[in-house]
Amino acid sequence: MLAAAGQSPQGPRISFAARVFMRRRFCCLTAAVTALCFPLLPQPSRAATASGAPNPWGALGWRLIGPFRGGWGEMVAGVAGAPDTFYFGAAGGGVWRTDNAGRTWSSLFDRGPTAPIGAIAVAPSDSNTVYVGAGQPEPRYDVAGGTGVYRTADGGRSWASLGLEKTRHIGRILVDPRDRDHVLVAAVGDFFGSGPDRGVFRSLDGGVTWARTLKVDDDTGAVDLVSDPKDPDVVFAATWQARQFPWQSYFTPVAGPGSGVYRSSDGGATWARLGGKGWPAGPLGRISLAATRTPAGLRLYAVISAAEVGGLYRSDDGGASWTRVNDEPAFTGYYASRVAVAPNDPDVVFLVGQSVRRCTDGGKTCEIVKGAPGGDDYHDVWIDPTRPGHMALASDQGVTISVDGGGTWSSWYNQPTGQFYHLATDDRFPYRIYSGQQDSGTVSILSRSDYGAIGVRDWNPVGGDERDYDIPDPDDPDIVYASGLGGKISRWDARTGQSANITPFPEPNYGERQTTTAHHFVWVTPMAVSRLGPTT
Numbered sequence: 001m002l003a004a005a006g007q008s009p010q011g012p013r014i015s016f017a018a019r020v021f022m023r024r025r026f027c028c029l030t031a032a033v034t035a036l037c038f039p040l041l042p043q044p045s046r047a048a049t050a051s052g053a054p055n056p057w058g059a060l061g062w063r064l065i066g067p068f069r070g071g072w073g074e075m076v077a078g079v080a081g082a083p084d085t086f087y088f089g090a091a092g093g094g095v096w097r098t099d100n101a102g103r104t105w106s107s108l109f110d111r112g113p114t115a116p117i118g119a120i121a122v123a124p125s126d127s128n129t130v131y132v133g134a135g136q137p138e139p140r141y142d143v144a145g146g147t148g149v150y151r152t153a154d155g156g157r158s159w160a161s162l163g164l165e166k167t168r169h170i171g172r173i174l175v176d177p178r179d180r181d182h183v184l185v186a187a188v189g190d191f192f193g194s195g196p197d198r199g200v201f202r203s204l205d206g207g208v209t210w211a212r213t214l215k216v217d218d219d220t221g222a223v224d225l226v227s228d229p230k231d232p233d234v235v236f237a238a239t240w241q242a243r244q245f246p247w248q249s250y251f252t253p254v255a256g257p258g259s260g261v262y263r264s265s266d267g268g269a270t271w272a273r274l275g276g277k278g279w280p281a282g283p284l285g286r287i288s289l290a291a292t293r294t295p296a297g298l299r300l301y302a303v304i305s306a307a308e309v310g311g312l313y314r315s316d317d318g319g320a321s322w323t324r325v326n327d328e329p330a331f332t333g334y335y336a337s338r339v340a341v342a343p344n345d346p347d348v349v350f351l352v353g354q355s356v357r358r359c360t361d362g363g364k365t366c367e368i369v370k371g372a373p374g375g376d377d378y379h380d381v382w383i384d385p386t387r388p389g390h391m392a393l394a395s396d397q398g399v400t401i402s403v404d405g406g407g408t409w410s411s412w413y414n415q416p417t418g419q420f421y422h423l424a425t426d427d428r429f430p431y432r433i434y435s436g437q438q439d440s441g442t443v444s445i446l447s448r449s450d451y452g453a454i455g456v457r458d459w460n461p462v463g464g465d466e467r468d469y470d471i472p473d474p475d476d477p478d479i480v481y482a483s484g485l486g487g488k489i490s491r492w493d494a495r496t497g498q499s500a501n502i503t504p505f506p507e508p509n510y511g512e513r514q515t516t517t518a519h520h521f522v523w524v525t526p527m528a529v530s531r532l533g534p535t536t
Contacts, residue, residue, distance in 0.1 A: 065433070067443055067459050070398015070412030071419050074136060075120050075380045079127045083390045086382075087156070088399040089117025091136050092144060093417030097156050101390075102401035102410030108156035116144035121173040123180035128155045131162075131183060131207070133170025137223055138335050139191040139244035139254050141523035145169060149185055151207055162207030166190075166197040171223035171240075176232050176267065181206035184268045186222035186237060191244040194218040200225070200237050202268045213264075214271045219243045220258030226289040228298055228318075235264045236300065236319065237271065238287035242334075247522065250511040253307060254334050255285035261302065263319055278322035280309035286334040292346040301349055301363060303339045305332045312339070312351065312363045325363040330354065340381040344388045352378040356393060369406055377439060396439035413456070421467045421524065426477035434462060434470040434480060442470050442482060463492030463499030469527040473535055481529060486510030487521035 072091035079085040084101040087108075094109025095117060109115070119133035134146020148165040152158060164170075167187035176182035182204055189198030198221030200214035214222060220241040228234035241256025259282060262271040285305030292299050298318040304310050312326040331337070331351040342348035351357045355371030356378050370378070370393060377396040384390035389405040398412030419438040425431050430448045437443060445459035464470050464482025473479035478494035486508040492499045509517040530536040 064416060065445060065447065065454050066416055067418065067437075067445055068413055068416050068455070069418060069437075069440060070415040071417040071440070072377075072396045072438060073379065073394030073399040073417070074117055076382050076392040076394045076399050077120050077122050077130075078382055078384050078390065078392055079122055080124065080384060080386050082127060083384060083387050083403070085127075086392050086399075086401060087120055087122065087130060088392070088394055089120045089132060090115075090415075090417040092116055092419040093415075095120065095132055095156065096399075096415060096417070098401070101403050102392075102399070103414075105399075105415045108152075109159075112150070112159060113161065114147045114150075116146050118146065118170045119173045119186075121175050121183075123175045124177035126153075126180045129153050129175075129180045130156060131173045131175060132159075133167075133173050133185060133187075135167070135169035135188075137169050137171035137188050139242055139249070140335070141246050141249050143169070143191060145190065149173070149207060160207075162203075162210075164197070164201060164210060166195070167201075167221075168197070169221075171221075172225045174225040174227060174235065174268075176227075178232060182267065183207060184225050184235065184237075185210075186225045188221040188223050188240060188242055191242055192246065194243070198222070199239070200262075200268060200271070213268055214239070214262060216241075216258045219256065223286060224289045226291045226300075228291055229293050230298070233265060233267045234298070234318075235268050236274075236289055236291065237262045237264070237268075238289050238302070240286050241283070242286070247514065249523070251513050253283075253285060255283040255306065257282045259284035259287060261287060261289065261319065274319045276315075276319060276321045278313070278315075278324070280304060280306060280313075280324070282306075285310070285332075286337045288337045288339050290339045290341045290349065292341040294346045299346055301339050301341065303332055303337055303351065305334055305337060312349075312359070314363055326359065326366065328366065331357060336377055336379050338380050340383055342388055343383055343385040350381045350383070352381060354378075356381065370409075375400070375412075422469045424469070424471045426472040427474075428477055432472070432477070434472060436464055436467045436470055436482070436484075439466050441466055444470075444480070462494075463490045465490075467523075468525050471527060471529045474529065474531045475535060481527065483525040483527040485521075485523075485525070487519060487525050489525075489527070 074089050074091045076088040085099050096105045098105045114134040116136050118135045118137045121131045123129035130152050132150045136143050145168040149162040150159045168190040169188040172186040174184040185201040200222045201210045202213045203210050222237050223240040224238035241258035242254050261274045264271045288303040290301040300315040302313045310332040311324050313322045314325050315322045331353040336352045338352045340350045347362045349359045355368045357366040358369045359366040375395040375397045380394040382392045391402045398415050400409040402409050420435040424434045430446050432444045434444050442462045442464040444462045449458045462480040465484025468483040470482045480492045482490045489503050490499050491502050505519045514520045
């Protein structure tokens with residue numbers, strides 16, 4: 001994991017004592033591990049250095065060891081007029097750019113101040129101007145908050161902080177197509193507490209100053225924005241009453257009477273709440289919006305999360321009246337909720353969920369066009385307005401690009417943005433690092449390789465679940481113990497490739513209200529393996 005500064009990717013030979021020291025330092029890390037190699041190592045005190053005491057960190061520096069496979073892509077945006085250029089924001093891996101339609105990606109936030117990204121927008125009038133909103137807009141146990149809004153004016157080479165640090169979670173940024181400095185930000189706010197930093201914020205000077213123009217209450221923020229393709233002064237915002245409690249995830253609806261749709265006719269300066277015939281009664285959850293034009297006028301699509309009345313809604317009169325055209329619940333969850341309209345056909349929409357659906361007849365008839373194998377839990381779809389065959393998808397397994405209308409897709413094995421929950425190492429040489437990646441299974445990866453660089457030949461799964469702990473047996477590193485959802489425990493044997501379920505309590509209770517279960521397990525099941533005496 002560590003190497004002397006300036007060494008090759010394999011790093012120097014490290015003594016057994018040094019490796020044990022490093023393992024003990026790193027086994028206590030429980031944060032998500034990404035490809036952002038920030039200098040996070042603690043520094044020795046000046047007194048210790050002045051006294052001549054050895055500096056254990058003096059020759060150590062970070063190096064990236066992989067694995068080179070994508071993690072959760074939150075939002076993706078392309079550049080109209082530059083068909084091979086795309087940006088994406090990762091849930092825990094910063095901002096990335098490709099100029100060759102996903103063949104290779106470059107990290108733009110390696111030394112940035114925040115890793116979780118919730119929104120990204122390219123200014124239509126100046127493709128070098130890109131705005132980024134930090135923080136994931138999904139209320140889960142382990143949701144990562146961000147530190148406001150950032151802007152680049154040179155295509156990502158340099159960034160400036162624009163404030164709004166306390167918004168915590170940003171769901172959408174909308175840039176006026178006529179003016180790169182006219183920006184709207186949909187801020188969900190802190191999922192775990194009330195506060196004033198929620199709603200729609202507006203800037204007319206590129207983020208130098210902000211005014212909150214839409215406020216509902218201290219528990220309701222904004223999660224989506226869309227404008228009329230013909231008249232950018234007409235803007236719609238989706239609000240979301242999203243207050244969450246970490247011990248109630250998965251069985252408590254994240255909904256409330258504050259959730260709804262608002263309309264502005266002056267570029268987001270003032271707002272009025274929409275209702276109208278056919279709009280469902282609350283409480284409602286997350287709402288996602290899309291706008292298009294038909295010969296009859298402005299058409300809106302809304303994906304609504306709600307227990308009894310959720311689904312895909314359509315308005316053919318600019319929001320005055322609504323019709324539920326599809327009641328399928330698979331695309332209405334708060335974890336994945338986006339809708340995109342084909343730029344060349346207002347009757348074709350794309351919806352995300354565990355799979356991507358292409359719906360015709362104004363949303364009535366849907367077919368799955370992308371799913372596992374090849375990704376699951378999709379979060380965003382972007383379609384080039386000038387070349388509808390150029391598309392991008394963001395999923396839990398990374399971001400992929402298609403230049404042939406979805407016939408083929410780029411790889412996600414070129415973007416090291418995986419979220420890892422816990423680290424462990426063994427005492428072999430080269431030693432191996434063990435962890436579980438969110439929605440991509442477990443991994444054991446060599447600290448150095450025989451092949452010039454650490455690649456796919458140097459890592460493999462070790463049973464277990466997508467997260468939690470993966471710990472090798474201290475006496476036999478070919479045995480790996482793993483914990484998982486609902487208290488599941490497994491034992492993997494490298495010699496046979498078999499994984500055995502050794503769960504102490506056989507009745508899984510993941511996702512259930514913990515006050516109703518005999519044993520309590522939630523998102524992460526902590527596990528420790530004794531290094532003294534018999535393996536315990």
